[in-house]
Amino acid sequence: MELIALIIIDAMFAAVPAVGFAMVFNVPKKMLIYCAVGGAFAHSLRFLLMDFGLHIEWATLIASSSMGFLGLYWSRKRLIPRPVFTVASVIPMIPGSFAFTTMIGLVELNTAGYSVELMQIITENGLKTLFILGALSFGLALPSILIYRGRPIV
Template identity: 40%
Template sequence: MEWGWLLLRDAWWSAIAALGFAVLFSVPPRLLWGCMLGGAVGHMVRTFCMQMGLSIEAGTLLGAMAIGLLGEWLARRTHTPALVFTVSAAIPMVPGAFAFGTMLNLIDFSNTPDAGAGQVLLWQAAYDAIKTALVLAAIAFGITWPALVLRRPRPVV
């Protein structure tokens, strides 16, 4: 029962965040619901995958693929580009905590006089930076994959 509430709460706040980014990017009001739906579904898939034991990278990849598939479907239904739905839906999945940890560890590294502690901080910063890069790559690949697979090329003639 607790998983259900966790997923619903996660979907709600992700939908609100996606709505905020959609408004920021001037998405037409008639399409805001699709951005909210994409944000909710994608983040909910990622949270569910992480609850099932997958890493954040794998969960993010599956969540971004869900956003990409939903964005392609909504684009066909509403006759708009899929990026209208996918970009604002995927931004709440950006790993801000890992990026912040990278910067914080680099700042602490520059201020520490102890070489041993500095080495630990540098390794932690590298770990957080690599994790951030992998999650961002998973978002990028997950969003673009459905477009590459599902879009049928038109004949030249």
């Protein structure tokens, strides 16, 4: 029961930045609910997968791919471009804390000098940031690659 409450709280908090990002880029008002639901769905799925023991990079890839397929369905149903839903929906999964820790470590490296522990923190958080961003990008592109792969490019 506690897990369900945590997922609901996670979904509510993930819907807020998804809608905020969509509003910044003038998504039509009727589509904001889809952005909120998509952000809540994707972030909650990642949270659930991580709770089951999956690493954050793999959980992000699965969640963003699932959001990509859901966004593809919504875009065909509503006749609106797919990025309207999908990009705003994955914004809550941007790895801000890992990127921030990496940048703070780089600044500290510049001021305090080299140390093995500091380089370990920078490398670990920097690679985690890159892999999560790659999972987000590839996950959103994967449904289009799989669905439209038989069509000519030009």
